[in-house]
Amino acid sequence: MRNRILSLAFALTFVLCSASLLTINSLRGSNFSITFFNIGHGDAMFIQTPNNGQVLIDGGPSPEVLSKLGERMPFYDNEIELVFISHLHADHITGVVEILRRYSVGTLLVNDYNYDSPVVKQLVDEIGKTNTKVRSFYRGDSVIIDGVEIRSLWPEEGATCENINDCAQVLHVSYGDFDALLTSDVELSRIDIGEEYSYSVDVLKVPHQGNKSSVSQDVVNRMKPVYAIFSVGENNYGHPNEEIVSMLRSFGTNVMRTDEVGDIEFEVKNKYDKPHLSVTK
Ligand SMILES: [Zn+2]
Secondary structure, eight states, rough: OOOOOOHHHEEEEEEEEEOOOOEEEESSSEEEEEEEEESSSSSSSEOOTSSSOEEEEESSTTTTTHHHHHHSTTTOEEEEEEEOOOOOOOOHHHHOOOOOOHHHEEEEEOOOOOOOOHHHHHHHHHHHHHHOEEEEEEEEOOETTEEEEEEEOOOTTTTSSSSSGGGGOOOEEEETTTTEEETTTTTTTSOOOOGGGGOSSSSEOGGGGGOOSSSOOHHHHHOOSSSSEEOSOHHHHHHHHHHHHHHHHHHOEEEHHHHHHHHHHESSSTTTTEEEEEEEO
16 A cells, blocks of 8 residues: 555644635735746746735745845845645756755645655655644645635545646636746646636746646647746756747747746836836846
8 A cells, every 4th residue: 555654644743624715915015926936957936915915825846936025025024925836747846845944834835746856755754843834735725825715626625646647736816917827747738727717817836847748739729828937957858848838939929948047027116007027047
């Protein structure tokens, strides 16, 4: 029998409860922004809420995320309100282990995956040393933090997948008129998350480093992304796939790669303004 290591550890220490609607308010004032970190071949995204709350979606493949956060968070703020773990592959969670060591994390949103690896063991160990709350986050669940809503579109509670990529979290982030779809490694040309969940979006984080099944023409037609972000680093897989890149370009989408332009940040100063784009090499 395979070791349900993460589930077991959670069962011992925490109550893994559903976050059907969680509302969090932080204090102080700033603007909403979402940044796609240039973090090598993997995913790490950072949301700054209008009241200086912080949300991280995945931590990337290395401790580098700590220096990225150091550049964006005030030195006196060592709390990250929410950290999403889209799934348990090392290129998404290695940085989360480091974050749990360095920051106080309010709530960790992670689904009940059946997956074991050395880095998963480290993650479980680190969670065990903290007071971080652990909640599951399935389709229909949503969290609102300082007016920023993050909704789960995928997976369904109880879904099982042979490859955990296919059961990773797909998150819809909205603030005012701004919408972003964060797809983790859920290849949308193979996995049908449901037409009703194909929002048109300002920003699409292209699934799975833009491999050949990441999106289809049909998905692009439905989502009409204004920007498509490829979170990629040096790799031998040929990511991102050239046909995917040219399909998006011919649609009129602005294609951006973290390895070419650095950190990619969208900032919304007033709730119903269009996002302001900036990049940091
Ligand atoms: Zn993966």
